[in-house]
Amino acid sequence: MRQQMRVTEQSDNRLRKTLMRTLVGQMGRRAETIILPLELLRHLKPSEFIDPQEYHQWQKRQLKILEIGLLLHPSIPLDKSDASAAKLRQILQASEAKAIDTGKNSEIMRALCNCVVSLAWRSPDGGTTDVCHWADGYPLNVEIYNALLHSVFDSKDETLVLDEVDELLELMKKTWSMLGINRPIHNLCFTWVLFEQYVVTGQVEPDLLAASLTMLSEVANDAKKVDREPVYVKMLACVLTAMKKWCEKGLLDYHANFDKGTVVLMENILPLLFSTTKILEDDVPCYITSPQDSGDVVDDSSGNKIDHYIRSSSRNAFAKMLEDQGANGTANVEAQKVSEVLIRMARETEELASKEKDIFSPVLKNWHPVAVGVSAVTLHSCYGTLLKQYLTGMSPPINETILVLQRAGKLEKALVQMVIEDSADCEDGGKSVAKEMVPYEVETVILKLLKQWIQERLRTGKEILLRSKETETWNPKSKTEPYAHSAAELVRFAKEAVENFFEIPVNVSENLVYDLTDGLEHFFGDYIKFVASCGSKQSYLPTLPPLTRCSRDSKFLKLWKRAACSVGVDDPTQNTTAERNHSRPSTSRGTQRLYIRLNTLHYLLSQLHYLDKTLSLSPKVTPPKSRFGNRRQLGSSYFEHSRSAIQSACQHVSEVAAYRLIFLDSNSVFYGSLYVADVANSRIRPALRVLKQNLTLLCAIVTERAQPLALKELMKASFEAYLMVLLAGGSSRIFSRLDHPMIEEDFDNLKRVFCTCGEGLIGEDEVAREAETVEGVVGLMGQSTEQLVDFSIVACEASGMGVVGAGQKLPMPPTTGRWNRSDPNTILRVLCHRNDRAANNFLKRTFQLAKRSGSA
Numbered sequence: 001m002r003q004q005m006r007v008t009e010q011s012d013n014r015l016r017k018t019l020m021r022t023l024v025g026q027m028g029r030r031a032e033t034i035i036l037p038l039e040l041l042r043h044l045k046p047s048e049f050i051d052p053q054e055y056h057q058w059q060k061r062q063l064k065i066l067e068i069g070l071l072l073h074p075s076i077p078l079d080k081s082d083a084s085a086a087k088l089r090q091i092l093q094a095s096e097a098k099a100i101d102t103g104k105n106s107e108i109m110r111a112l113c114n115c116v117v118s119l120a121w122r123s124p125d126g127g128t129t130d131v132c133h134w135a136d137g138y139p140l141n142v143e144i145y146n147a148l149l150h151s152v153f154d155s156k157d158e159t160l161v162l163d164e165v166d167e168l169l170e171l172m173k174k175t176w177s178m179l180g181i182n183r184p185i186h187n188l189c190f191t192w193v194l195f196e197q198y199v200v201t202g203q204v205e206p207d208l209l210a211a212s213l214t215m216l217s218e219v220a221n222d223a224k225k226v227d228r229e230p231v232y233v234k235m236l237a238c239v240l241t242a243m244k245k246w247c248e249k250g251l252l253d254y255h256a257n258f259d260k261g262t263v264v265l266m267e268n269i270l271p272l273l274f275s276t277t278k279i280l281e282d283d284v285p286c287y288i289t290s291p292q293d294s295g296d297v298v299d300d301s302s303g304n305k306i307d308h309y310i311r312s313s314s315r316n317a318f319a320k321m322l323e324d325q326g327a328n329g330t331a332n333v334e335a336q337k338v339s340e341v342l343i344r345m346a347r348e349t350e351e352l353a354s355k356e357k358d359i360f361s362p363v364l365k366n367w368h369p370v371a372v373g374v375s376a377v378t379l380h381s382c383y384g385t386l387l388k389q390y391l392t393g394m395s396p397p398i399n400e401t402i403l404v405l406q407r408a409g410k411l412e413k414a415l416v417q418m419v420i421e422d423s424a425d426c427e428d429g430g431k432s433v434a435k436e437m438v439p440y441e442v443e444t445v446i447l448k449l450l451k452q453w454i455q456e457r458l459r460t461g462k463e464i465l466l467r468s469k470e471t472e473t474w475n476p477k478s479k480t481e482p483y484a485h486s487a488a489e490l491v492r493f494a495k496e497a498v499e500n501f502f503e504i505p506v507n508v509s510e511n512l513v514y515d516l517t518d519g520l521e522h523f524f525g526d527y528i529k530f531v532a533s534c535g536s537k538q539s540y541l542p543t544l545p546p547l548t549r550c551s552r553d554s555k556f557l558k559l560w561k562r563a564a565c566s567v568g569v570d571d572p573t574q575n576t577t578a579e580r581n582h583s584r585p586s587t588s589r590g591t592q593r594l595y596i597r598l599n600t601l602h603y604l605l606s607q608l609h610y611l612d613k614t615l616s617l618s619p620k621v622t623p624p625k626s627r628f629g630n631r632r633q634l635g636s637s638y639f640e641h642s643r644s645a646i647q648s649a650c651q652h653v654s655e656v657a658a659y660r661l662i663f664l665d666s667n668s669v670f671y672g673s674l675y676v677a678d679v680a681n682s683r684i685r686p687a688l689r690v691l692k693q694n695l696t697l698l699c700a701i702v703t704e705r706a707q708p709l710a711l712k713e714l715m716k717a718s719f720e721a722y723l724m725v726l727l728a729g730g731s732s733r734i735f736s737r738l739d740h741p742m743i744e745e746d747f748d749n750l751k752r753v754f755c756t757c758g759e760g761l762i763g764e765d766e767v768a769r770e771a772e773t774v775e776g777v778v779g780l781m782g783q784s785t786e787q788l789v790d791f792s793i794v795a796c797e798a799s800g801m802g803v804v805g806a807g808q809k810l811p812m813p814p815t816t817g818r819w820n821r822s823d824p825n826t827i828l829r830v831l832c833h834r835n836d837r838a839a840n841n842f843l844k845r846t847f848q849l850a851k852r853s854g855s856a
Contacts, residue, residue: 001171004151004162018043032178033132037062038116041102042109056099063095066134070119073137075180084115091115136180138231142189145179148172149193158197159205184222184232191215192239195272199246209268216275223283237284240276247273251309254360255317255352266363270306277305306368314356314378321348322386339400342390346407349379350414357418372422373433376415380437383411387440398453402446402506409442450504450512457497458519464493465523469530474593482703483603484596490527491607494520498614507620517615517638524604524642531597532649537659537717542671544815545730547832548852549843585693586665594657595701595710598650602706605646608639654710658717666690670718674725676732679739684746688753691718695757708761712770715754715762719774722750723819726777727829731852734835740782747771747778776821780830785838788831792842795824810846 002012021043022034041062049055071078071085078085091112094100102109116134123129135141152168154160162168176182181189191212198208222228223236247269250257258266280287325341356375364371387408391401419434468486476482501508501516615621615638637643662670669687676682695711702710725733726743735743751771754762780788796810813824820826831839832849843849 001151001168004155004168005148006155014040014044014048031174035066035116035120035132035134037065037134038113042113045102046099052099059099059102060095063092065140066116067092068140069134069137070116073140074119075133075137075141076122076124078119082119084118087111087115088119132178133180135178138180138235141179141181142185142235145172145175145181145186145189146193148175149190150197152193153197159201159208161208161211184219184225184228185235187215187218187222188232188235188239191219192243195243203262203265206265206268209265209272213268213272213275216272216279220275220279220283223279233284237280237287240280240284244273244276244280247276248309252312253316254309254313255355256313256320258360260359263359263363266360270363270367274305306364306371307374310364310368310371310374311378314352314375315382317352318349318379318382321345321352337396337400338390339396339404342386342404343407345386346383346404346411349383350411353379353415353418357422361422369426370419370422370433373419376418376422377433377436380412380415383408384438384440391445398449399504401449402504405440405442405446405449406506408440412437412440412442446506447512450506450508451515453504454501454512454516454519457500457516458523461490461493461497461519461523464489465527468527472530474596476596476599476701482596482701483600484531487527487531487600487603490523491604494523494607494611498611502614502618502620507622509622510624513615513621513638520611521639521642524608524639525645528601528604528642528645528649531600532652534594534597534653534656536652537655540656540659540663542663542724542728544724544728547812547829547849548731549840549849550731550734550833550835550852584690585697586669586690587661587694587697588665591657591660591665592697592701594653594660595698598653598657598706598710599701599703601646601650601653602703605643606705608637608642608646612637612639650706650709651713654706654713655717657710658713658715661694661714662717662721666694671721671725671729674722675729675735675743679735679742683742684749688749691750691753695753699758707758711754711757711761712766715767715770718750718754719770722747723774723777726781726833727819727826729833733833735781735833736835737782737784740778743781744778747774773820777819777826777830780821780827785831785834785836785842788827788834789838789842791821792824792827792831792846795822795827809848812847 007015018036018040019034022039023029041059044058046052046055049058066088071088091100091108094108100106100108100112120132120134121129122133123131135144149172152161152165154162173186176186194208194212194215198205198212201208203209219236219240250269251266251273254266322345325344353372353376357372360375361372368374387404390396390404416434416437419437423431423433468489472484472486474484477485477488481488497516497520666687669690674682674684674687695714698710698714699707726735751767755764755767780791783791796813813828815825816823819829828843828847831843
């Protein structure tokens with residue numbers, strides 16, 4: 001016992017010597033009546049110490065014990081006016097400066113003995129007593145007894161209890177009467193000492209905790225007794241509250257305090273906690289669990305307490321993970337991409353949930369039916385709060401946000417699965433726990449983000465479209481890119497939008513694709529209208545001159561020839577011929593810009609094909625669940641309306657370009673001069689040379705895909721111009737039947753130009769079909785006047801104008817613009833340009849047509 005209490009041999013000798021001197025002549029004296037500090041002061045002299053300082057320190061310790069036992073914590077309360085207590089305080093104060101004289105004849109020693117004995121032998125009722133009270137006041141008695149109890153631990157390994165523990169406890173039992181200890185207090189103190197030793201030795205010996213739990217069962221029995229002393233109840237509340245708080249501190253953050261190797265300790269801590277809590281609540285009067293202790297738990301059942309510990313520890317573990325993300329090396333959350341932090345947090349949260357399931361759940365399951373479920377719900381809520389802050393507080397790139405949401409969705413599925421598996425044996429199937437999980441709604445949020453992304457892109461596209469329309473000049477982008485710069489910008493935007501759309505790391509529905517393509521098609525449609533807004537062919541067609549009769553020769557030509565002879569001016573037909581010998585193309589800048597518009601449309605068409613292919617072949621497009629939900633038929637285009645609009649626009653632009661080239665740019669060599677005055681001197685050959693140059697330039701500017709339509713429309717315009725020369729050439733043109741072979745030859749040459757243009761760009765059959773109308777009119781010009789008159793009469797009757805009799809007048813056949821050899825107006829026009837008397841008389845008699853201005 002001396003060795004365990006680390007009492008030196010010198011101190012032991014002093015103690016034995018004092019006891020021997022005290023008991024001389026008092027062999028029947030009880031040990032508990034000896035006031036040990038007082039006896040030590042009486043019998044040990046300064047000479048027995050090394051120096052006066054050592055003696056003074058020793059003396060003050062003995063006096064301090066008397067002060068604590070008799071003045072500060074007496075077992076019987078002191079009266080404030082007690083003279084002995086006042087005297088003892090004076091002596092204690094005097095001893096602070098120097099050691100007091102303890103000799104036999106010392107007055108101060110005599111006074112010390114008197115006041116100590118007076119205070120120690122008091123009784124509660126003021127009467128006589130045989131019990132000495134100098135070390136039985138609380139908490140001095142407990143501190144001394146706990147010091148004795150600590151001697152049961154091996155001094156070489158303080159986590160071990162000595163084999164002689166029973167013998168040592170029997171020795172300690174002898175002090176009970178002196179210290180005022182009884183069995184309940186001993187049980188409580190021993191419980192505390194075992195628990196305290198477990199804590200101070202680093203919590204490495206679970207047997208100490210198990211022994212404390214065993215002793216706690218004895219305490220629980222003692223606490224039920226009705227004859228408990230007030231001091232015991234006070235001690236009980238103090239000890240058990242301290243133990244309870246320590247247990248709760250560990251359990252409120254058990255993820256940090258325990259691991260796979262130490263989780264077994266929880267099996268002892270949990271019953272220890274519930275035992276202390278039960279004793280406090282059942283057997284300690286006025287014990288109230290504070291909200292801080294209970295975590296605002298209304299129901300104090302063990303299951304609900306475990307629920308609180310699980311939630312608290314899970315939240316703490318999540319907060320620690322988040323803190324670690326911000327203290328990773330020298331980096332912090334601000335310096336990192338927040339999305340990366342959230343992705344790591346999701347992964348670590350899932351690992352934490354698995355750790356809960358594998359390590360802690362087997363222990364907690366004994367106290368809570370859905371321990372894993374509660375932890376999963378808590379972690380789900382913690383990450384959900386973090387995710388909500390991320391989505392509402394920042395505007396990161398959508399790709400990063402999608403990755404975060406996908407990882408959050410994976411985490412949510414894992415946590416929900418844990419709840420389902422953990423709740424399989426519950427009465428409600430875990431519904432009460434699962435209903436706490438507010439869904440992340442990952443798919444809904446992703447869909448919302450995708451729609452927002454599409455709308456933002458479409459707003460950007462609208463700005464690009466407006467800017468392009470304002471700045472477009474219809475000059476080619478480059479020699480190798482003969483289309484408008486604005487189209488290149490619009491296509492680049494569309495391609496980037498589609499490519500970026502599919503770079504978003506998520507599969508998309510067909511409807512979402514249509515949200516994007518519908519917006520793009522709206523832009524394309526608007527742009528196509530912009531490209532096609534180039535006027536119409538009617539603006540280039542000359543006004544039809546009034547129909548008149550022509551005579552054999554006109555005064556205009558006669559006067560012109562006379563003037564030419566007198567002043568040396570050439571014949572107008574010769575002048576015109578000379579001008580037409582120039583073989584330069586007549587295509588104007590305006591017509592060339594129309595060609596760029598045409599190229600632009602075909603460029604758009606090819607790029608729409610590329611976009612269609614990209615959209616159709618993307619593996620990220622999720623097809624609709626039913627064929628009725630698919631807006632697009634198999635093989636059809638996402639840009640069907642745009643493609644159709646381009647076809648119409650190509651037709652229109654080609655037509656306008658052709659009529660501009662023929663009726664405006666080439667007017668001087670075609671409609672303006674062909675067959676003027678007479679046919680023989682105004683043949684078509686010069687016009688064909690210019691036409692060929694124009695065709696060469698067209699093929700050089702217009703892309704291959706656009707050439708066939710452009711050439712076809714140019715052929716139509718040329719044929720119409722040729723018809724107008726023959727039928728609406730005005731007063732400067734007169735024809736005779738003898739001109740027919742030359743006109744027929746000229747038209748064959750005109751047809752041949754288009755048949756031989758390019759490498760089969762226009763087939764001979766197509767040229768023949770378009771030429772049928774012109775050939776019919778040319779054929780009429782080869783007929784005699786009498787035949788033409790007969791044709792005219794028959795045509796008028798067939799058109800419902802009535803039967804034409806001799807000398808009968810008829811209204812003028814209307815000009816329909818659809819000239820052909822059976823049309824009354826067409827035959828009439830041939831007759832109007834026929835230079836002979838019979839035609840002149842017929843027109844005058846039947847239609848009352850006037851002569852041409854200046855006719856002879």
